[in-house]
Amino acid sequence: MNNNRSIVHMDLDTFFVSCERLLDSRLNGKPVLIGGTSDRGVVASCSYEARKFGIHSAMPMRMAKQLCPEAIVLRGNSGIYTKFSNDVTEVIKESVPLYEKTSIDEFYLDLTGMDKFFGCHKLASELRQRIIRETGLPISFGLSLNKTVSKIATGEAKPNNEIRIISGDEKPFLAPLSVKKIPMVGNVTYKALCDLGVKRIKTVQDMPMELMHKVLGKNGLSIWKKANGIDNSPVIQYHERKSISTERTFGQDTTDMHKLKGLVIAMAENLAFQLRRGHKLTACITFKIRYSDFQTYTQQQRIPYSAMDYNIIPVVLDLFKKLYNRRLLVRLIGVKFSHLVEGGHQVNLFEDNEMHLNLANAMDKMRKRYGDRVVMSAAGMEAKTISRWNPFNGEPPPLLANRHQ
Template identity: 70%
Template sequence: MNSDNRAIVHMDLDTFFVSCERLIDSRLVGKPILIGGTSDRGVVASCSYEARLFGIHSAMPMKMAKERCPDAIIIKGNSGTYTKYSNMVTEIIKEAAPVYEKTSVDEFYMDLTGMDKFFGCLKYSSELRQRIMRETGLPISFGLSPNKTVSKIATGEAKPNNQMQVSRGTERVFLSPLSVRKIPMVGLKTYQTLCNLGIRKIQTLQDMPVEMMESALGKNGKMIWTKANGIDNSPVVQYNERKSISTERTFDRDTIDIYKLTAILTAMAENLSFQLRRAEKVCACVSVKIRYSDFQTQSIQKRIPYTAADHDIIPLVLELFKKLYTRRVLVRLIGIRLSHLVNGNHQISLFDENSKLADLYSAMDTIRDRYGDRSLVRASGLEARTIGRYNPFKGEPPMLLANRRV
C-alpha cells in the first residue's frame, strides 16, 4: 500500500528506565537522575530530563556526568524491573493494535490504516496512550503520520509526555526546519560528514539533487535524502514474541562426558550471545534441550531480564543443563534457544558493571567480525571445535542457527 494512504503510529516511553524508578520511589520525581554503573568507571545507561539540562546523555562516562551535575541521584538500575514494565505495555498494545511492531523494550510502531472509518486514528491513539499511562503509571509519547520515519521524528518533537500528528501532504514542511541529526540512521559520524558539507538542516537536504547525496554518501546518501523528503514505504512488521535463534549439536557418537557437554554448551551460548549483539538484539528467555540415545527428548526454559551478555546467558545455560540432565545415560543431542527477541542494546544488563566490561564486549565482537566467530573464544569452550559462522539475522528465518554433527 502507498505510504500516503497509511496511518502509522510510533510510541516511545519517555526516559523509560528513569520513569520505572520513579514509580518505585516517588521521591525521585523532578530530580536529576542517572542510571548506570555506579562507579566512576561506569557509563550512563539513561538519565532524566532534569539531568539532560546539564548536557548529560546516555553512554557518557559516569565520572563526567557527576562532574557536570554533582547533585544527581545515581541508581544502579534493575533490568528485571524494566523488563516487567515493558511487558505490561506490550500486552496493552497487543490487545489494542491490529498490527504492531516492538522495536525495543520501550518503543513501538502500530499500523492503524483504515481505522479512520471507525474511530479516527488520532483519537484512537490518544485514548490508547491515556490507557497505557493509567494502567502502568508510565509517561509515553507518540507521533502519527503516513509513515514510520515521520512518525518517529514526530514522537521526538512531541516529547516529553505528549503527542503529535503530521497530516498527509505536510511531511516535508514539518521536517524542513529540523536538524539532519533528527533523521533515523543519521548517527554522529554521518552528521559530522553532513556538517562538513554545509548540511545542517533537513531543508538543505530536501533542496539538493539526490544524485549529489549519492555521490557524497553512496547508497546511504540516497536513503537519507528519501527520509528527509518524508518518504518511507517500509511496513510495520508484526511482532512475534516467539521469534528466536537456536543452535543444536548432534554427536557422531553418543556421549556421557560432562566436561565435553558443558564445554560445547559454553561455546554455543557464547556464539549465540555474539549473534544477538551483532544484530543489536536482546533476549528474554533461554531454553536448553537434551536428546538421549533412546531418542527421549527433554527441554527446560527460564524467562530472564532482557540481555545479550555472555556473563548472563552462559551461567544460566549451564544451570539449566544441570537441572535437566538427570538420567545419566548417553546423550545424542544438545541444543540452546534464545527467544522473545527485541531490538536493543546489550548494555541494558550492564547497569552494575563498569565501562571496561562494555569495552571488552565491543573489542571481542570487533575481532570476531573481522576474523570469524571462532577467532576469540573462552578457554572453557575450546572442546567445541566447530561453531557455525552463519548469521541468523540476515536473509534466513531466525529459527535455526545450526544443526551440525560433531
C-alpha cells in the same frame, strides 16, 4: 503503495528513569542518571532535569557527575524494566491488531483503515492515555503516514505528548529540523553533512537526489528520501517467538560430561555474541537434550533482558544440569534464546563492571575480524564446530543453527 497509511510511533519517555520513579517517588523532578555507577561507567538513561545540564546517554558517568554534581545516580535494573516493558506491550496488544515492538521502550502501530471506525488520532490518543493510566509510565507518540515521519514527530512531541502530521504536511514539518533528527544520521554522517554545510533537513530537501548519492553513496539516497518524508517500510507484526538457536547432534552418542559441558558453554557464548552483534537482547533461554532412545526433554527459563555471557551461561548450565541424566547416552543438545528485542546497546550500558563490558567488546571485535572461533572461554574451547552464522543478516542458517520465527 497506500498513501493513506496511518502509522503511529510510540516511545516511553526516559523509560528507565520513569520505571525507577514509579518505584520511588522521591526521584520525581530530580536529575536522575542511570547506568554503570563506578568511575568508569556510562550513562544509559537520564531524566529531562539532567539533560538541562548537557548530559546525554552514552556519556561517561564521571563527566555527567561533573556537569551535575547533585544528580542521583542509579544502577540499571534490567528485571524491573523488562516487567514494565511487558506491561505496556500487553496494553498495546489488547488494543491494536498490528504492532511492532522495535526495542524495550519503542513501538510502531499500523492503524491504517481503522479511521473508518473512529479516527486514528482519537484511537492513538485513547491508547496513550490508557497506557499512562494502567502502567503509570509517561509515553509520547507521533502519527503520520510512515514510520520515519512518525518517529521524528515523537521526538518533537516529547516529553509526554503527542503530535499528528497530516498527510501532505510531511516536508514542511521536517524542513526546519536538524538533519540529526533523521533516524539513520549518526555522529559520523552528521559531521559529513555539516562539512557540506548541511544542517537543516530543508537543505537536503532542496538538494538533487543525485548529489546526495554522489556524496554519501547509498546512505545518501536513504537520507534524501527520509528528509523528503518518503518511507514505504511496513510495520512488521511483532511475535514474542523471535528466536535464535543452535543444536548439535553427535556422530556417536556420548556420556562424556566434560565434553558436553564445554559444548554447552560454547553454544551459549556463540549465541550471546550473535545477540550483541545484532543489538538484541533475550528474555527466555531454552535448553534441549535428546538421548539415544530419542526421548527428548526441554526446559526454559525466563531472565531479565540481557546479551551478556555472564548473565546467560550460568542459566544455560543450570538447565543442562537439571535435564542431564549421566547414565544415558546423549544424542543431541541444543540451546535457544527467544523473546528477542532490540536495545542491546542501551541495557549493556548498565554493566557497571566495565571489565565485563570491555571484555565482551574486545572479544566481539576479534570475532568480527578473525571469525567466531578465535576467542572463547577456556571451557568452550573444545567445541570446534559451532558455526559462524549471523541470524540478523537474512542469510539461511547452516545445518548447525536453526532459526525459528
